[in-house]
Amino acid sequence: MDLAQIGIEIRNKRVQTGLLQEHLANFAGLSRVTINQLENGTLKDLGFAKLKAVMDVIGMDVATVQPAALKSALAVAALSVSTSYRDLLSPDMLSQMLRSGDAPKRYQPHLMALLDETPLPVVVKAVAEAATPEVPAKKIMKNLSRWAVEWKTCRAVW
Incomplete structure (x- = not known):
């Protein structure tokens, strides 16, 4: 899963929980622009600690997922x-x-x-x-x- 896909999941979870981008940004200690770019897939990079802070606020967990394309x-x-x-x-x-x-x-x-x-x-x-x-x-x-x-x-x- 890449950052753009994670951003889509974050947006879905944020909307589901009733938070605005501004709320999520404030709670995670980031700017609303960063959250917007994350959710829209235009953010090039976001450090692990910042990504984890965003995910923690909306109750998401960082899990390791094995890519489906490489079975053997x-x-x-x-x-x-x-x-x-x-x-x-x-x-x-x-x-x-x-x-x-x-x-x-x-x-x-x-x-x-x-x-x-x-x-x-x-x-x-x-x-x-x-x-x-x-x-x-x-x-x-x-x-x-x-x-x-x-x-x-x-x-x-x-």
Whole structure:
């Protein structure tokens, strides 16, 4: 959910509770213009503390919502890193490699694409999906870091 969508929800809740923009602004310690821009989706940025103050006034909670578009990051990652290669990497194979830290030579280019080109939110979610009680996400991240150093990948975050 982005700030514009949150603004729409805030407007709906504000109207439902019978508050004017001016009231909400005063109660939250902001200007009416800021509330107006928030509700109309024209506000570029609003810090967390200010957003939380607005939401607290009208009884809304800040909750983490997983984007619906990304149901299986392992599937997305496996498909995207297999695009340029003859050998396809399945989500199960990717999961196993992430957990074990073993990368068969023929799949190293796929894994390098994962490290260098795959969007980081997809990588992080794929790591979480691959993790098990026996092989926690922290261990998988260490495997990724080791591969990045070993293969001299371009992305500096590893």
